[in-house]
Amino acid sequence: MSDSPAAPAVTDARRPFRSDVVTVEPFALLGTRCAEEHITFPARDLCPTCHRTDVSTVALAGTGTLHTFSEVHQAPPGVEVPYLLGWVDLVEGCRVLARIAGGDHQPRIGDPVRCRPTTFTAPDATTGVGFEFEVIRDAHR
Amino acid sequence: MTLPPAHVAGAGMIRFGKYPVDVTLERLAVGAARAAISDAGAELRHIDALYVGHVFGGPVAGQRIAVQLGLDGLPVSNHENYCASGATAIREAWVALAAGLHDVVLVIGVEKMTDRVAGGVRPDPSDLDAAVGLVMAAGHAMSARRYMHDHGVTREAIAAVAVKNHAHSVHNPFAQYQRPVRLEEVLAARTIADPLGLLDCSPISDGAAALVMCTPAGLRRLGLSGATPRILGCGLVSGGVQDGSRPLNDEDVSRRAGEAAWQLTGIGPSDVDIVEMHDCFTIAEIVRLEGLGLVPVGEGAHWTEQGHTALGGKLPVNASGGLLSRGHPVGATGVAQACELTWQLRGTAGGRQVEGAHTGLAYCKGGTVSGTDGGSVTTLVMQS
Ligand SMILES: [Zn+2]
Numbered sequence: 262m263s264d265s266p267a268a269p270a271v272t273d274a275r276r277p278f279r280s281d282v283v284t285v286e287p288f289a290l291l292g293t294r295c296a297e298e299h300i301t302f303p304a305r306d307l308c309p310t311c312h313r314t315d316v317s318t319v320a321l322a323g324t325g326t327l328h329t330f331s332e333v334h335q336a337p338p339g340v341e342v343p344y345l346l347g348w349v350d351l352v353e354g355c356r357v358l359a360r361i362a363g364g365d366h367q368p369r370i371g372d373p374v375r376c377r378p379t380t381f382t383a384p385d386a387t388t389g390v391g392f393e394f395e396v397i398r399d400a401h402r
Numbered sequence: 403m404t405l406p407p408a409h410v411a412g413a414g415m416i417r418f419g420k421y422p423v424d425v426t427l428e429r430l431a432v433g434a435a436r437a438a439i440s441d442a443g444a445e446l447r448h449i450d451a452l453y454v455g456h457v458f459g460g461p462v463a464g465q466r467i468a469v470q471l472g473l474d475g476l477p478v479s480n481h482e483n484y485c486a487s488g489a490t491a492i493r494e495a496w497v498a499l500a501a502g503l504h505d506v507v508l509v510i511g512v513e514k515m516t517d518r519v520a521g522g523v524r525p526d527p528s529d530l531d532a533a534v535g536l537v538m539a540a541g542h543a544m545s546a547r548r549y550m551h552d553h554g555v556t557r558e559a560i561a562a563v564a565v566k567n568h569a570h571s572v573h574n575p576f577a578q579y580q581r582p583v584r585l586e587e588v589l590a591a592r593t594i595a596d597p598l599g600l601l602d603c604s605p606i607s608d609g610a611a612a613l614v615m616c617t618p619a620g621l622r623r624l625g626l627s628g629a630t631p632r633i634l635g636c637g638l639v640s641g642g643v644q645d646g647s648r649p650l651n652d653e654d655v656s657r658r659a660g661e662a663a664w665q666l667t668g669i670g671p672s673d674v675d676i677v678e679m680h681d682c683f684t685i686a687e688i689v690r691l692e693g694l695g696l697v698p699v700g701e702g703a704h705w706t707e708q709g710h711t712a713l714g715g716k717l718p719v720n721a722s723g724g725l726l727s728r729g730h731p732v733g734a735t736g737v738a739q740a741c742e743l744t745w746q747l748r749g750t751a752g753g754r755q756v757e758g759a760h761t762g763l764a765y766c767k768g769g770t771v772s773g774t775d776g777g778s779v780t781t782l783v784m785q786s
Binding site: 278279282299301302303309310328329330331332333334335336337338340344346347348350351354355356358359360370381382383384391 | 520521522524527528530531532533534535536537539540543544545547548551592593594595596597598643644645646647650772773
């Protein structure tokens, strides 16, 4: 790995895309919990709900339900389409924007989903571990 | 708190559209500025300062424009609030006039997008939402799907916004399109982010719009007497962090922007008789009208289908054709909305004139920030 600012960090499959978003081993979405028990995504140094600074970083369960979604067919150059994007309501009560892993059939609002790792690309074209959600198919049979 | 209003002495635009590479940002801006200065009967020597709203114009675009106009040497400031940039420039000009700093100022909103933006606008690359793959169309498509789910609204009712606004633009010589579209065309258009198709989305456009704004002393400097439309004030709020407890289409940011406008101007929602709404996407017009309290929550799509927001309806929205049909050169849009309100309040809007228009509201929303309900929202209130 180079120290030069002109040559940023090389791709590392075990490195989190951003340290405030996920941990890698074990994989988890990160959140902020304050003394008032407000839980938000991602990790911050203050609670965005009550602005307390006595907060801790917590691993979120990574499960929830699909609040809404869209299949995106047009994106800027270099982004492969189509892909599914959705808002997920986590069991902790916060809402996260994420890609929804493709399946054979279109999801429905209210579908149960679970978080899993994927690869994110940074503006400098380096990659790291990010997150997406997959629909838990068995649950709504 | 209310501040003194600003008088709009002149308004000018160039037609929005797709211009070739040699029609530069500066040329677009100069065309609109000269139209506004001429409309005011003003000369360059009358102008005290220049306020320029743009997003993609690059460093000191306003000063580059000033040189082309012959306004070099004046105080020039550049204002970036994404799609609310032009409206933010108007707000700052209004504050400066109210403070007594200047008496006659020129405000320009301008954007050259066709050679700088491809595939749609998106968040800043450093924002988490960019890494996830958010494009603006996708955000509004998710809003539309949830709105249809929550309120039992059809896809057709949302598409009706595009039909209405394109029908209005037939009467607007500055609009990019100026042609009606049928509901079937909106529904059959290529999918951009489902359920929204191409005709649910405002286009990528080039364009510029300008205003000459004055204090009463400025009006005397220009030799103007008689009534001119006035800017009573302009609210500005930014998006708040969302904890997930509110519905996706709660539009708290629009509610707060409305409150800011009512507090600054003493005008209330029931006083508004014409709206220029930031319909960057069909669904956005619906949920923003509801967020402002101008239309009951869950009824915006029905209002559109029933013609209440069309010319001749009880609350005409986007008589100009809106962003969907006038076009959306992002930094120019807020100033173009103010030009439209100026012409409507003068009673000179021709085939798209709203009879008896007395109080107008123009709403802009610009940008997204991960975890919040928006970037910036402006609410401009004008009166004849
Ligand atoms: Zn808290």
